[in-house]
Amino acid sequence: MTNSESFNGENRRQCPHSEFCGGCLYNGDNYDDVLKKKEGEVRDCFKSHAIDISGLFQGIVGADESHRFAYRNKMEYTFGDFVKDGELQLGMHKKGNFMSIITVDECQLVPDDFNKILRCTLDFCIAHGYKHYNKKSHDGLLRNLIVRRGVRTGEIIVDIVTSSECDAVRTDVTCEGGGTLGFDAEAWKESLIALPLDGDIVGIMHTINDGLADTVACDEQRIIFGRDYYCEEICGLRFKVNVFSFFQTNVEAIERLYTEAVSLIPKLQGKVVYDLFCGTGTISQIVSEKAAHVVGVEIVEDSVEAATTNVALNGITNCKFIRGDVYKVLSDLPAPDVIIVDPPRMGLQTKTVNKVASYGVPEIIYISCNPKTLAADIADFRLAGYEPKYIKAYDNFPWTKHVETVVLMLRE
Numbered sequence: 322m323t324n325s326e327s328f329n330g331e332n333r334r335q336c337p338h339s340e341f342c343g344g345c346l347y348n349g350d351n352y353d354d355v356l357k358k359k360e361g362e363v364r365d366c367f368k369s370h371a372i373d374i375s376g377l378f379q380g381i382v383g384a385d386e387s388h389r390f391a392y393r394n395k396m397e398y399t400f401g402d403f404v405k406d407g408e409l410q411l412g413m414h415k416k417g418n419f420m421s422i423i424t425v426d427e428c429q430l431v432p433d434d435f436n437k438i439l440r441c442t443l444d445f446c447i448a449h450g451y452k453h454y455n456k457k458s459h460d461g462l463l464r465n466l467i468v469r470r471g472v473r474t475g476e477i478i479v480d481i482v483t484s485s486e487c488d489a490v491r492t493d494v495t496c497e498g499g500g501t502l503g504f505d506a507e508a509w510k511e512s513l514i515a516l517p518l519d520g521d522i523v524g525i526m527h528t529i530n531d532g533l534a535d536t537v538a539c540d541e542q543r544i545i546f547g548r549d550y551y552c553e554e555i556c557g558l559r560f561k562v563n564v565f566s567f568f569q570t571n572v573e574a575i576e577r578l579y580t581e582a583v584s585l586i587p588k589l590q591g592k593v594v595y596d597l598f599c600g601t602g603t604i605s606q607i608v609s610e611k612a613a614h615v616v617g618v619e620i621v622e623d624s625v626e627a628a629t630t631n632v633a634l635n636g637i638t639n640c641k642f643i644r645g646d647v648y649k650v651l652s653d654l655p656a657p658d659v660i661i662v663d664p665p666r667m668g669l670q671t672k673t674v675n676k677v678a679s680y681g682v683p684e685i686i687y688i689s690c691n692p693k694t695l696a697a698d699i700a701d702f703r704l705a706g707y708e709p710k711y712i713k714a715y716d717n718f719p720w721t722k723h724v725e726t727v728v729l730m731l732r733e
Contacts, residue, residue, distance in 0.1 A: 343416030400463035476551035574717035592658035602628030668694025678705035
């Protein structure tokens with residue numbers, strides 16, 4: 322039985338990781354009750370800023386029953402231990418304890434291929450005696466495992482992130498504490514390729530990260546097998562996504578959200594559109610079908626490079642992408658006709674709201690992944706002369722705390 326078959330519907334089994342893993346806030350709850358909670362949270366966020374959304378709020382769109390599980394197309398797992406000096410783990414941080422890691426090889430939010438790749442990698446590393454990177458002492462080898470998948474293409478890429486400790490593979494010498502010296506990437510690759518998967522592994526990478534921060538970063542990347550990207554399809558467009566590029570986690574849900582969001586823009590034909598915090602340019606390319614010209618602004622270099630590659634891949638000639646901080650870039654750009662903003666969880670902040678509002682465009686579409694910062698930003702936009710006219714929430718991440726929201730604002 323596949324992951325989606327066993328986990329879809331309300332009769333699923335209880336997640337075996339739910340006691341310690343903090344990924345699913347609402348695991349085990351009735352789905353309709355979860356939607357009501359999330360809708361209430363959105364309403365409360367606006368209420369806390371004295372914004373009356375009665376008559377504007379269209380409620381929350383729930384996930385189809387067939388897409389409530391196994392929907393994530395990306396996971397960043399962490400190596401560590403559950404108790405100090407305990408057995409090697411690979412998975413998620415324990416809720417309430419950032420230093421502890423719990424193995425999540427039966428996660429219900431990912432395709433079963435992800436669970437198989439995680440389990441295979443963990444078993445391989447245990448068998449070779451590899452040690453995890455210690456966040457305090459900054460020694461050890463293993464840091465992260467990244468798995469990404471094209472939902473529409475079935476293509477999978479896998480990247481293991483290690484420190485450079487014991488970098489060169491030698492079988493005649495062991496690292497302190499035991500284990501073969503160096504990460505044997507070739508043997509790991511062979512173990513992955515031998516897995517019986519529903520999808521196809523098209524790329525396997527080994528990334529070196531010696532940074533002290535507990536974040537996934539890249540000092541050097543080595544392609545062990547295949548290529549460093551997978552392909553995805555959204556709204557009839559094709560995208561190349563590399564291991565570090567931002568790309569929406571739930572493809573089926575975001576396609577619906579983006580389509581509905583763009584449809585809110587009246588008379589888009591022939592207009593100049595700014596897509597701020599554009600990521601890999603998904604919205605930019607969808608809008609470009611009708612708009613005269615689209616300018617995407619994004620600070621992450623990998624995402625801008627991916628966006629530029631993807632417009633060429635799709636034969637789109639009316640999109641331009643600028644790498645830089647949105648606030649600073651806008652100082653050098655003339656006024657567009659329409660602005661779309663899709664910021665990270667921290668939102669826009671007041672100075673950026675005022676910068677965006679200073680253009681005086683008739684319509685602004687705000688796509689948010691955090692209703693708290695959304696409501697704060699909408700309050701600032703109101704002070705700058707904009708009023709929300711349409712609000713709809715989307716449960717794009719079932720069983721988690723996250724909610725996506727789309728707002729159409731018009732200049733009064």
